[in-house]
Amino acid sequence: MNKFRTIRSILFMTYSLIIIVFFAVLVIWFYWWASGLLRTGATDTLGGLGRSMQERIDSEMTKMNDVSLDVMYSNLIKNNFKKYMSDMDGELPEGTAGSPPAGIQVENAKELSEILTAAIGPSRPVEQLYLYDFDNNAYGNGFDNGERAYDPEDKPWFRAVMDNTNGKIIGPPVLDEEMSRFISSREKQYSISLYRLFYDPYNAPMGIVEVKQYYNRIFEGAADFAKQNPFHAKVVVYDDTGRIFYPLEDDAEQSAAYVLLPGDGAAGIPDAFRMFVNPVTKEKELLASYRSDVTGWHTTIAVSESELLAPIADFAERTVLIAAVILLFAIFLSFVAAKRITLPIMKIHRAVRNMRLEDLGSARALSKELNSGLSELDQLHWSFLKMNTRLKQSMDELLLAQSQELQAKMVALNSQMNPHFLYNALATIHAMAEENMNGQIVAMTENMSGFLRYISSDESASTVEAELLHTQKYLEINQIRYGRKLQFELAIDERILPLSCPKLIVQPLVENALKFGTQQEPPWRIRIAGRLHDDGWQIEVADNGGGFSRESLDLLHGKIREIDETNAVPMLKLDGMGLLNIYIRLKLTFGEGAVFRVGNKTEEGASIVIGGPFLAPHNPVEGRSTGWKRRDGSEF
Structure with a gap:
C-alpha cells in the first residue's frame, strides 16, 4: 500500500497545505498592500520635496534674471556705462580737447557704481554683475568692483551670447577663482552666470550683461535634500542638451544614466513617477x-x-519567522487530528477485511462496537453492522439484476438510436416540403410508418434481412430528395439474410456515410456488401466521401479501447457517437465474436465493417447469388 495515499497522509497534507497557503497569501497580500501605501506615501513626499527644491532653484535663477532685465532696460545704466567707457577710451565731450581729467573719470565710475548697486538692490540677490562693451572693456559691481580689460576669445560664452539675440544664456558651473577670494572657506567656489545682450536706444547691441551667483546658493535646496531625505534619494539637474549642472563631483557615468530619459519633460511628456532600472548599478529605482x-x-x-x-522587507522577514513557528505548531496539530480521525477508520477496515460470508447477519458481527469518540465514525460502524443483515438479500437481488442487465442495456442503446433517426427523417421531410415535392412526401411518409413500426418494437434483436430492408427504404427516401446525385448498391449474399443481429446497426452507418459524403461534390456513392466470412458474417458500408480524419479515428479507437478495458458502457450522446453505440451493441450481443472495423479506403472514402458469428436461425446454402439490385442503373 502506498503510504502517501492513506487517509491519514492525505488529511495531514491537506491541513498543512491549507495552513501554508493561508499564511503565504496573507503575508504576500499584506506586503503588496503595505508596499503600495509606502510607495504612494514616498511618491507624495518626494513629489512635494522635488517641487519645493525646484522652486528654490527657480527662485534664485529668477533673481538673476530680474537683475539682468533691470540692467537691460535701464537707460540710465546704459548711458552711464557708455559715458564711462568713453572716458576710459580717452574720448572727450564735444567741444573739449585732450584726455579726460582724472576727477571726471572717478566721478563717472562712482556714479556708475551707485546706479548698478541700486539696480542689484539693497538685499543683494546676486553676488556679482559685469558689464562688457565690444571694445574689450568690462566693469564689475559686487565683490569685484571697477573696470578691467577682457579678451572675447578667452570667454567661451561670448560667441553663444552674440548669436542669441532673443533671450538669456545660462552658463555651466565654473570654478570661480575671483569669487573664491571673498569666501572664508578654503574650498573652491563655483559660480553660475546668466548672460544677456543689452541695446542702445537705436536697438543696436552695445554690450553684454553678466549676472553671477554662487553655485552653492543656487543649489542649496538640492544639497540639503540630498543630505537629509529619508530615502537616500539622488538628485540630478541637467538642461535639454544633457549638460549636468548638479551634482558637480558625482560620478559622471552614474549621473548620466538619469539624463534625457524617455518620458521626461524634454520628450514632451508630463512630469510623472516611473520605474527605472539603473544601467550602472542594475538596481530598480x-x-x-x-x-x-x-x-x-x-x-x-x-x-x-x-x-x-526596506521597512516592508524587515517586516516580511519577521513575519516569515513568526509564521514558520506557527506553521510548525499547526502542522503538529493537523497530524494529531488526522491520527485521531483515521485510527477508528483503520478499525472499521479490519472489521470489513475479516468479514466472512457465514458472518453475514449473525449476532456475533452485530455485537462489535467501535467507541471511537467521534459520532460520525460510530454511526458509520453501526451502519456497516446493520448492512450485514441486508447483504444476503442484496446478493440475491444482485444475481437477478445481472440476469436482466444485458436486455436493459440493449433497450437503452436502441432508445438512443430511435430519436436520432427520427430527427434526420423529419428534417428531410421539411426540406422536401419547402421544395413542394408532394409525391415524394407521400412516399416518404409511407416508408416512415414502416420505420416507426420497426424501431418502436420492444425487441432489440432482428435479422440481417430485416435490417437491410429497413436500410434500403432509408436510401430510397433520401434518393427521392437528392435524385441521381445519390447512387447506391447492395451486394448481399443471401445466406446471411436469416442470421440474427442487433436492430439498427446498418442504417446508422449508411446515415453517417450520407451525412459526411454529401459534404463532397456529387455524385455520392454508397455500397453495402454482405458476405460469409470464416465462422460468421460481415457487412461493409463504403462511400466515396472525404473519409475519416486522423483525429476522429484516434478518438473512436480510444473509446473502444476504454470500453474493452473497463467492460463498462459509457454515457452516449445522440450526436456524434452513433458508431460507438453500434460497437457497444455488437459487443453486448456477440462478445468476443463481434466484428467492428473503421477506416479509410485506399482510393477515397470511408469503410466500416461490422459482423458477428452465426446465430440461429440460419441455414447457409452455398452457391446462391444475391437478389439485391442497383437502384440507379449506373455503373458503381
Whole structure:
C-alpha cells in the first residue's frame, strides 16, 4: 500500500497545505498592500520635496534674471556705462580737447557704481554683475568692483551670447577663482552666470550683461535634500542638451544614466513617477522628473526601490519567522487530528477485511462496537453492522439484476438510436416540403410508418434481412430528395439474410456515410456488401466521401479501447457517437465474436465493417447469388 495515499497522509497534507497557503497569501497580500501605501506615501513626499527644491532653484535663477532685465532696460545704466567707457577710451565731450581729467573719470565710475548697486538692490540677490562693451572693456559691481580689460576669445560664452539675440544664456558651473577670494572657506567656489545682450536706444547691441551667483546658493535646496531625505534619494539637474549642472563631483557615468530619459519633460511628456532600472548599478529605482519653465532645466529625483521598501522587507522577514513557528505548531496539530480521525477508520477496515460470508447477519458481527469518540465514525460502524443483515438479500437481488442487465442495456442503446433517426427523417421531410415535392412526401411518409413500426418494437434483436430492408427504404427516401446525385448498391449474399443481429446497426452507418459524403461534390456513392466470412458474417458500408480524419479515428479507437478495458458502457450522446453505440451493441450481443472495423479506403472514402458469428436461425446454402439490385442503373 502506498503510504502517501492513506487517509491519514492525505488529511495531514491537506491541513498543512491549507495552513501554508493561508499564511503565504496573507503575508504576500499584506506586503503588496503595505508596499503600495509606502510607495504612494514616498511618491507624495518626494513629489512635494522635488517641487519645493525646484522652486528654490527657480527662485534664485529668477533673481538673476530680474537683475539682468533691470540692467537691460535701464537707460540710465546704459548711458552711464557708455559715458564711462568713453572716458576710459580717452574720448572727450564735444567741444573739449585732450584726455579726460582724472576727477571726471572717478566721478563717472562712482556714479556708475551707485546706479548698478541700486539696480542689484539693497538685499543683494546676486553676488556679482559685469558689464562688457565690444571694445574689450568690462566693469564689475559686487565683490569685484571697477573696470578691467577682457579678451572675447578667452570667454567661451561670448560667441553663444552674440548669436542669441532673443533671450538669456545660462552658463555651466565654473570654478570661480575671483569669487573664491571673498569666501572664508578654503574650498573652491563655483559660480553660475546668466548672460544677456543689452541695446542702445537705436536697438543696436552695445554690450553684454553678466549676472553671477554662487553655485552653492543656487543649489542649496538640492544639497540639503540630498543630505537629509529619508530615502537616500539622488538628485540630478541637467538642461535639454544633457549638460549636468548638479551634482558637480558625482560620478559622471552614474549621473548620466538619469539624463534625457524617455518620458521626461524634454520628450514632451508630463512630469510623472516611473520605474527605472539603473544601467550602472542594475538596481530598480523610482524616478520623479520635473522641468522648469524658468531655466529649462530638468530636476530628476531617484530613489532605490530597496531603500523605499526596506521597512516592508524587515517586516516580511519577521513575519516569515513568526509564521514558520506557527506553521510548525499547526502542522503538529493537523497530524494529531488526522491520527485521531483515521485510527477508528483503520478499525472499521479490519472489521470489513475479516468479514466472512457465514458472518453475514449473525449476532456475533452485530455485537462489535467501535467507541471511537467521534459520532460520525460510530454511526458509520453501526451502519456497516446493520448492512450485514441486508447483504444476503442484496446478493440475491444482485444475481437477478445481472440476469436482466444485458436486455436493459440493449433497450437503452436502441432508445438512443430511435430519436436520432427520427430527427434526420423529419428534417428531410421539411426540406422536401419547402421544395413542394408532394409525391415524394407521400412516399416518404409511407416508408416512415414502416420505420416507426420497426424501431418502436420492444425487441432489440432482428435479422440481417430485416435490417437491410429497413436500410434500403432509408436510401430510397433520401434518393427521392437528392435524385441521381445519390447512387447506391447492395451486394448481399443471401445466406446471411436469416442470421440474427442487433436492430439498427446498418442504417446508422449508411446515415453517417450520407451525412459526411454529401459534404463532397456529387455524385455520392454508397455500397453495402454482405458476405460469409470464416465462422460468421460481415457487412461493409463504403462511400466515396472525404473519409475519416486522423483525429476522429484516434478518438473512436480510444473509446473502444476504454470500453474493452473497463467492460463498462459509457454515457452516449445522440450526436456524434452513433458508431460507438453500434460497437457497444455488437459487443453486448456477440462478445468476443463481434466484428467492428473503421477506416479509410485506399482510393477515397470511408469503410466500416461490422459482423458477428452465426446465430440461429440460419441455414447457409452455398452457391446462391444475391437478389439485391442497383437502384440507379449506373455503373458503381
